[in-house]
Amino acid sequence: xxxxxxxxxxxxxxxxxxxxxxxxxxxxxxxxxxxxxxxxxxxxxxxxxxxxxxxxxxxxxxxxxxxxxxxxxxxxxxxxxxxxxxxxxxxxxxxxxxxxxxxxxxxxxxxxxxxxxxxxxxxxxxxxxxxxxxxxxxxxxxxxxxxxxxxxxxxxxxxxxxxxxxxxxxxxxxxxxxxxxxxxxxxxxxxxxxxxxxxxxxxxxxxxxxxxxxxxxxxxxxxxxxxxxxxxxxxxxxxxxxxxxxxxxxxxxxxxxxxxxxxxxxxxxxxxxxxxxxxxxxxxxxxxxxxxxxxxxxxxxxxxxxxxxxxxxxxxxxxxxxxxxxxxxxxxxxx
Amino acid sequence: xxxxxxxxxxxxxxxxxxxxxxxxxxxxxxxxxxxxxxxxxxxxxxxxxxxxxxxxxxxxxxxxxxxxxxxxxxxxxxxxxxxxxxxxxxxxxxxxxxxxxxxxxxxxxxxxxxxxxxxxxxxxxxxxxxxxxxxxxxxxxxxxxxxxxxxxxxxxxxxxxxxxxxxxxxxxxxxxxxxxxxxxxxxxxxxxxxxxxxxxxxxxxxxxxxxxxxxxxxxxxxxxxxxxxxxxxxxxxxxxxxxxxxxxxxxxxxxxxxxxxxxxxxxxxxxxxxxxxxxxxxxxxxxxxxxxxxxxxxxxxxxxxxxxxxxxxxxxxxxxxxxxxxxxxxxxxxx
Numbered sequence: 001x002x003x004x005x006x007x008x009x010x011x012x013x014x015x016x017x018x019x020x021x022x023x024x025x026x027x028x029x030x031x032x033x034x035x036x037x038x039x040x041x042x043x044x045x046x047x048x049x050x051x052x053x054x055x056x057x058x059x060x061x062x063x064x065x066x067x068x069x070x071x072x073x074x075x076x077x078x079x080x081x082x083x084x085x086x087x088x089x090x091x092x093x094x095x096x097x098x099x100x101x102x103x104x105x106x107x108x109x110x111x112x113x114x115x116x117x118x119x120x121x122x123x124x125x126x127x128x129x130x131x132x133x134x135x136x137x138x139x140x141x142x143x144x145x146x147x148x149x150x151x152x153x154x155x156x157x158x159x160x161x162x163x164x165x166x167x168x169x170x171x172x173x174x175x176x177x178x179x180x181x182x183x184x185x186x187x188x189x190x191x192x193x194x195x196x197x198x199x200x201x202x203x204x205x206x207x208x209x210x211x212x213x214x215x216x217x218x219x220x221x222x223x224x225x226x227x228x229x230x231x232x233x234x235x236x237x238x239x240x241x242x243x244x245x246x247x248x249x250x251x252x253x254x255x256x257x258x259x260x261x262x263x264x265x266x267x268x269x270x271x272x273x274x275x276x277x278x279x280x281x282x283x284x285x286x287x288x289x290x291x292x293x294x295x296x297x298x299x300x301x302x303x304x305x306x307x308x309x310x311x312x313x314x315x316x317x318x319x320x321x322x323x324x325x326x327x328x329x330x331x332x333x334x335x
Numbered sequence: 336x337x338x339x340x341x342x343x344x345x346x347x348x349x350x351x352x353x354x355x356x357x358x359x360x361x362x363x364x365x366x367x368x369x370x371x372x373x374x375x376x377x378x379x380x381x382x383x384x385x386x387x388x389x390x391x392x393x394x395x396x397x398x399x400x401x402x403x404x405x406x407x408x409x410x411x412x413x414x415x416x417x418x419x420x421x422x423x424x425x426x427x428x429x430x431x432x433x434x435x436x437x438x439x440x441x442x443x444x445x446x447x448x449x450x451x452x453x454x455x456x457x458x459x460x461x462x463x464x465x466x467x468x469x470x471x472x473x474x475x476x477x478x479x480x481x482x483x484x485x486x487x488x489x490x491x492x493x494x495x496x497x498x499x500x501x502x503x504x505x506x507x508x509x510x511x512x513x514x515x516x517x518x519x520x521x522x523x524x525x526x527x528x529x530x531x532x533x534x535x536x537x538x539x540x541x542x543x544x545x546x547x548x549x550x551x552x553x554x555x556x557x558x559x560x561x562x563x564x565x566x567x568x569x570x571x572x573x574x575x576x577x578x579x580x581x582x583x584x585x586x587x588x589x590x591x592x593x594x595x596x597x598x599x600x601x602x603x604x605x606x607x608x609x610x611x612x613x614x615x616x617x618x619x620x621x622x623x624x625x626x627x628x629x630x631x632x633x634x635x636x637x638x639x640x641x642x643x644x645x646x647x648x649x650x651x652x653x654x655x656x657x658x659x660x661x662x663x664x665x666x667x668x669x670x
Contacts, residue, residue, distance in 0.1 A: 063435060063457075072428050076421030076632055085436075086411030093407050093438035096448070100398060100435050101420075103428035113431070122398075254619075284589075284619050297411055 006313055012041050016317075018309030029305060063098045064088075064307060065123035067110045069130065070223075072103045077225060078251055079279030080296055087300020088127065091308070107132075111140050118144040125149070125307050131156040131196040149307040151299075154318035156196035161316045163303045167197055168204040170292045170324035171246075174274050175208035177290075177326055178244040182335035183272060185215040187235040187242040189252050191223045198248065205246075217242070221252065228252025232259040243335055244272040250281045253289055257331075268333030278327060287330030294324040341648055347376050351652075353644030364640060398433045399423075399642060400458035402445045404465065405558075407438045412560060413586055414614030415631055422635020423462065426643070442467075446475050453479040460484070460642050466491040466531040484642040486634075489653035491531035496651045498638045502532055503539040505627045505659035509581050509609050510543035512625075512661055517670035518579040518607060520550040522570040524591060526558045526583045533583065540581075552577070556587065563587025567594040578670055579607040585616045588624055592666075603668030613662060622665030629659040 006024070010017040015034055022029040023038035030038070066088070068074065068081070075081055085101070092099055100123055104110050114137070117123045124147065128137060131152035138158050141148045150162040178186055188205050191198040202218055209216035219234055221227035228251065235242055236259070247253035253275035260271055267273055267287055275282050278293030302321050310316075341359070345352045350369055357364040358373035365373070401423070403409065403416070410416055420436070427434055435458055439445050449472070452458045459482065463472060466487030473493050476483045485497040513521055523540050526533040537553055544551035554569055556562035563586065570577055571594075582588035588610035595606055602608055602622055610617050613628030637656050645651075 061457075065433075072421050072425040075424055076418050082417050083411050086407050089410055089436070089438045090407040093440070096437070096439060096444060098400075098435045098437040098448075100433045101424070102431070102433040103424045104431060105428070109431060113433075122396075281619070284616070286621055 009038060009041050009045065012045075013037050016309070016314055018306070018312055018314040021309065021312035021314075060124050061122060062096070063100050063123050064092065064304070065100045065102070065113075065117055065126040066129070067102045067104055067113050067126070069104050069107055069110045073224070075103070078223065078249065079281055080249060080277050083277075083279060083296035084129075084300040084303075087297040087302075088304045089300075090297070091301050091304040107136060111137055114140060114144060114146055118146045125311055127151060127303055127307060132194055133196050133199055135196070147307065147310045149303055149310060151303055152197055153200055155200070157318060159316055161306060161310050161314075161318070163299070163306055163319045163321050165294055165299065165321050166323040167201045170276075170326070171201045171204035172208045173326045174246050174292060175205065175212060175214070177328065177332065178246070178272055178274070179212040179214060181244070181272060181332060183214070183242075183244040184335075185240050185242045186217075186244040186246065187238070188216065188218045189228055189231045189235065189245060189247045189256060190218050190220050191248045193220045201248065215240070215242075221248075223249055223252065225251050225255040228255040229259045232256035236260070236263060236265070243270070244274070246274040246276075248276050250275045250277045250279045250289070250291065253291075254281050254285060257285055257289070268331050272333055272335075273331040274326075275331075276324070278324075282327075282329070290329045290332040291327055292324035293327045294322050298322075344373060344376050344380065347380075348372050351644070351649055353641075353647055353649040356644065356647035356649075395459050396457060397431070398435050398458050399427065399639070400435045400437070400448075400452055400461040401464070402437045402439055402448050402461070404439050404442050404445045408559070410438070413558070413584065414616055415584060415612050418612075418614060418631035419464075419635035419638075422632040422637075423639045424635075425632070426636050426639040442471060446472060449475060449479060449481055453481045460646055462486065462638055462642060467529050468531050468534055470531070482642065482645045484638055484645060486638055487532055488535055490535070492653060494651060496641060496645050496649075496653070498634070498641055498654045498656050500629055500634065500656055501658040502536045505611075505661070506536045506539035506581075507543045508661045509627060510540065510547060510549070512663065512667065513579040513581070513607055513609070514547040514549060516579070516607060516667065518549070518577075519670075520575050520577045521552075521579045521581065522573070522577040523551065523553045524563055524566045524570065524580060524582045524587055525553050525555050528555045536583065550575070550577075556583075558584055558587065560586050560590040563590040564594045567591035571595070571598060571600070578605070579609070581609040581611075583611050585610045585612045585614045585624070585626065588626075589616050589620060592620060592624070603666050607668055607670075608666040609661075610666075611659070613659075617662075617664070625664045625667040626662055627659035628662045629657050633657075 006017050006020045010020045019030045020038050023035040102113055126148045128148055128150045150157045150160050153164045154162055219231040221231050265271055275289040275291040278291040282289040282291045299321050341352050341355045345355045354365045355373050358370040437448055461483045463483050463485045466485055485492045485495050488499045489497055554566040556566050610624040610626040613626040617624040617626045634656050
């Protein structure tokens, strides 16, 4: 009787188990050449797809979890989450799977949610966002055996499967850009310092500022429009006043733009402004905003695909999804 | 042994069962006077809160369902859904309840999802959006006994609990506005004609146009930015060319604005433009957009509160949440 596994097919083909799963289930994500090779090997080994598929799906809830330890207002205001959840749903909707979305007050409640979901087999796996330095959720997820993909840098993921974008390269590009325009005093309006991706950007900002001999400050916020506006007021009150500001998301950049213009300062004549994520907001404003651009919808879809890989038996891996690209628009000008 | 029910307390207090539930569970949504009266009556009747609370919560999944028979792209692009889901989450997050969000291709898949959720007791209740005329989901939900609140006009809800905003009054205000500015040829860029709320706005538009003796056309779309842009091109190609356009959502209004400006026409000099929902988009554009304004976040929260009422035993009722208010901004001008 056939005991051939996806693992064995993957080994013989020299591809990941995820790739084999995609090929056997006729899903996008592998080249036609790989798909053909996988199907050939599976046929040679007399792999039995139906039984395997049934085994895979038997205990499944067909629901995947995403817990947000932020305010519900984040969902409304933050284009990043809109795009990310839309990307996740674009993968789930093809299979009629559901997303369990839960907003909680803090990490303790987030961990409690994972415990409950694992105990009640509510979800097949979870997507974990806003990674912290030495994240307390990682040992809990390991102990629960709850399949998970972490969204963030491998340096934060402690060997768990993760998908990341290269914040260091992106931040370095942003500082090279403003320095090349002649700016010498700059500011960064950042997310919460306990978030790992913010910490990584902080480091990259400091390193690049020293290399370029810039006077550089960092102002941490909770990512909200309100705190982005407050931080911008702080930046503009500093002496010497920075002439370029780099924001950690689009929402704070747009809020900062309004503060700057309300004070009678001109963009880009007086202040060069750089946003991050490059949602539609950056092209609607006047002037349009220079931004670190990445495909947030594609990022959400990639994370969900990798979570399906994990369920199909893939080994933990870190996937670099992209390096955000600096798109120069009207909010940048020489000093 | 006490057999006092919430129903009995409600009857004695002359308030709804939902109000009693709020008062007894120390939740917002009732006045302090009502809360005091309910607690007094409950004490007099020797109502036993703990047992009742346990009975209520015993079989609960603490998850509520929302199925969207639209493209996943809707979640990313459409500020309405962002706000609505954010409002629902603002209520759920207080209680650490989850939202099961599922995007499907069509109503058949939506109905299949309800059957699955009901059979597997996956959700405690559902929020049903995009009501159709003679909606096929209503008899299925009734038969399944799945608690539900419908988002839409009572004329579409067939006696099921519903929460609605008054589209007829809002559309009438929009036509009175453009007619008062002297516009005689107008167009409406509408959502899908099979959606009940679109149908109600279509009727109100026709009635008001006849009363005001306006030449008026309707162009139906799928609510997307792409079809909003296409419909705007159709409107501008018509002879005589309309001088005022009323859109069914903000996304299409912003897409239409771009089309109009790209053709070298000026807003409001050549075309008066009215949006619907009044998300932040309407205030970011240049010019800012006149819009039918309502609190979409509050609407989502209200719907979720009413669904909790239904679970607490409230009788089916229709709740008028609001009448969208016409906010006149820079995109309106006399002909």
